[in-house]
Every structure is written in structure tokens, then in C-alpha cells.
Amino acid sequence: MSEKKALPVNEYKQIKHNIGNGRPTILAFGMSHCYSCLAMSKLFAEVLEKHPEYQIYAIDGQKERIVSRDIYKLKEMPTQIFFNERGEEVFRHTGAYKKPVLEIILKKWGFV
Structure with missing residues (x-):
């Protein structure tokens, strides 16, 4: 069985222009040494394999402290x-969750 891959980590300044570009967007903040963060990143990478049109970006919350702490609190x-597609925050979740819960959230907020 192959190991699931995590999302590539992005710099916020490289992807922030995509928020509000007419497509729903997810920012997944985590840290490289956090087990739950890595699990969520792998789950989102799996979603992107099925739906490459989605905008899901991993951000290192430790390296990008000003963004994670000061901009997004x-x-x-x-x-x-x-x-949402207009760049308005519609939902936020702290912690990890299983794939069936993520599928419900994606459907509710217009990704599926």
C-alpha cells in the first residue's frame, strides 16, 4: 500500500490573490511536526486528486505566524x-476530522 501524500505547502503571498476569484477556496493551516495537521493535509490532497479544480492550499502556520496569528486570528x-467564491469566510474549523465529515462540509459550502 502506498503512502498518502500531503498537500504541498504554499506561501500565503503566492496564493492570497486566489481568494475571491469566483471559486470557493480552503486555506488549511498546519505545522510540519503536528500529526493532526499532516493527517488533514493528506485528506485534502486526496480530495484534490479527485477534484483538481478545487482551490485548497496548505499554509505553514508556524512559518507564516503573521498571517495565521494577526490576519486570521x-x-x-x-x-x-x-x-465562498466572493472571498467571504463562510466556515472555519479547528482540529482534524474524518473524510465523511469533510465531504459533508464540502457539499454544504459549494465545493461539490
Whole structure:
């Protein structure tokens, strides 16, 4: 059985222009040494394999402290922030969850 791959980590300054570009977007904040963060990243990578049109970006919340702490006011990792097609935050979740829960969330917020 092959090992699941995690999302590539992005710099916020490289992807922030995609928020509000007419497509829903997810920012998945995590840290490289966090087991739950890695699990969520692998789950989102699996979603992107099926739906490459989705905009899901992994952000290292530790390396990008100013973004995670000052812009998005995050206190814990992993945290996922869901934006609608206009760039408005519609949902945020702290912690990890299983694939069936993620599928419900994706459907509710217009990804599926």
C-alpha cells in the first residue's frame, strides 16, 4: 500500500490573490511536526486528486505566524478556513476530522 501524500505547502503571498476569484477556496493551516495537521493535509490532497479544480492550499502556520496569528486570528493548529467564491469566510474549523465529515462540509459550502 502506498503512502498518502500531503498537500504541498504554499506561501500565503503566492496564493492570497486566489481568494475571491469566483471559486470557493480552503486555506488549511498546519505545522510540519503536528500529526493532526499532516493527517488533514493528506485528506485534502486526496480530495484534490479527485477534484483538481478545487482551490485548497496548505499554509505553514508556524512559518507564516503573521498571517495565521494577526490576519486570521488563529490560536490552534490545524485550522481550516473556507471561503465562498466572493472571498467571504463562510466556515472555519479547528482540529482534524474524518473524510465523511469533510465531504459533508464540502457539499454544504459549494465545493461539490
